[in-house]
């Protein structure tokens with residue numbers, strides 16, 4: 001059953017067509033890679049899927065919890081509530097807040113209590129806050145950040161910040177998780193850890209994952225299917241083996257190593 | 262000190278009640294003269310103005326240049342109501358009405374402008390406050406540029422204490438709740454906040470509306486203490502005055518705003534005998550502080566015992582009193 005159905009998705013910035021007539025489908029539970037050279041339009045696809053920009057043309061249909069949502073033109077927060085979570089390539093944490101607070105803010109979107117309860121500390125406030133805090137803590141444990149809960153986000157290492165981005169996205173209870181270069185800046189050990197974590201959360205949370213990544217070994221290792229983007233166009237798609245041996249892909253990556261995996 | 266309720270009682274309620282009782286006794290004994298009473302009133306009003314603007318600008322990150330506009334609405338509402346219904350009920354009603362109208366205006370201004378980013382909001386709020394001032398200057402029922410007087414005086418030390426502490430508490434409760442954290446997330450990174458499901462426009466409008474409400478209440482406090490209100494008292498310079506307190510104390514620090522309100526009042530009292538150099542020294546002081554501490558006195562942290570590591574250690578060593 002397809003959870004995401006993207007048809008002829010196009011987005012231009014002035015004269016530049018960053019994403020051009022992209023077709024893309026994701027089935028429930030799949031882990032799919034989105035790769036391509038720098039500037040290919042990968043992040044722009046994520047920004048279109050999450051409503052940061054509206055598409056110039058094309059349709060995005062997302063189905064989760066038996067509900068079908070047309071994404072085009074929806075506000076990002078509404079898309080998130082429909083079930084799409086994401087991380088950012090250029091990390092976007094709430095830097096001046098603690099690690100725990102970062103996740104709590106995402107978690108509390110599903111644990112709402114009314115304004116008078118907040119202002120007047122009515123009964124129920126403490127319990128609601130405890131639930132939010134405990135839920136957020138659990139997710140920090142999942143992402144191996146439990147011991148950093150009270151640390152300010154800005155003080156985390158690069159790798160930890162990427163983990164926190166994932167923990168925060170998970171706290172929105174997504175059905176589809178979009179990861180934009182989650183291993184960027186990590187050393188091989190950290191990357192191996194992250195690879196394991198990604199497959200684990202996918203299983204534990206029943207996620208469908210779309211992954212942008214330049215680390216080919218990671219992509220080839222865990223992705224079941226791969227889309228290759230170049231100059232905004234999907235030039236190839238298929239299993240890692242199919243994609244790896246596709247001459248168009250090799251050409252697009254001219255000078256870059258595709259097959260060291 | 263383990264029990265959080267005991268801890269809160271010791272660090273919050275006991276000092277507050279003591280402050281209230283001591284000032285009350287000093288006023289009754291005549292030790293606090295008329296001039297000092299005005300200073301106390303000014304401090305209280307400035308605290309309410311500063312914490313409410315801090316909610317908008319410091320916590321939610323929306324740069325507002327029109328807080329005096331909300332103050333004006335509250336002042337005129339309280340004045341008009343109490344001049345007609347000269348009773349305690351009229352006073353409380355006027356104060357509430359002022360806050361509600363200010364909140365309503367804040368909501369109506371905020372809804373379209375808070376969708377915009379950054380500088381637009383500063384300009385829109387500045388424009389709003391100027392329009393309010395000009396309207397008050399030209400309406401007949403507000404008595405034009407001459408303003409309103411005499412406004413019945415209901416504000417006394419007890420009212421100042423209750424309204425100031427109450428306002429700070431409510432805003433503190435807000436920023437330490439899910440709604441407040443949403444607002445802070447908007448300040449920190451609007452795109453990230455949206456991506457995790459925060460309705461950022463709604464969050465901004467909510468904080469703006471609540472800030473406007475308390476700006477209105479502060480205006481009511483002002484009107485009901487100072488007898489006379491005129492449109493010119495609520496001009497651009499007043500908005501800047503409030504902003505100075507907020508920035509000096511630290512954007513995103515309520516205790517910073519409270520401390521800054523005290524500090525500025527004390528400094529301006531100390532400089533009172535030197536009217537010639539007063540404004541110059543005042544301005545110089547602000548420049549010096551902004552050079553050496555651009556994030557404000559407390560940055561975006563709150564004053565707490567944790568901020569004073571030396572003090573905390575001493576308290577730990579002193580285990581006998583700690584356990585008691």
Ligand SMILES: Nc1ncnc2c1ncn2[C@@H]1O[C@H](COP(=O)(O)OP(=O)(O)OP(=O)(O)O)[C@@H](O)[C@H]1O
Nearest residue numbers: 013016018036037038039040041042043044045089
């Ligand atoms: N908001 C924007 N305004 C103008 N141009 C943009 C904008 N966002 C992206 N672009 C352009 O669109 C193209 C695709 O950018 P995008 O960030 O999607 O690439 P990418 O595949 O994610 O690259 P990388 O691997 O470097 O992250 C680039 O040429 C980029 O400059």
Ligand SMILES: [Mg+2]
Nearest residue numbers: 042043044089
């Ligand atoms: Mg990118």
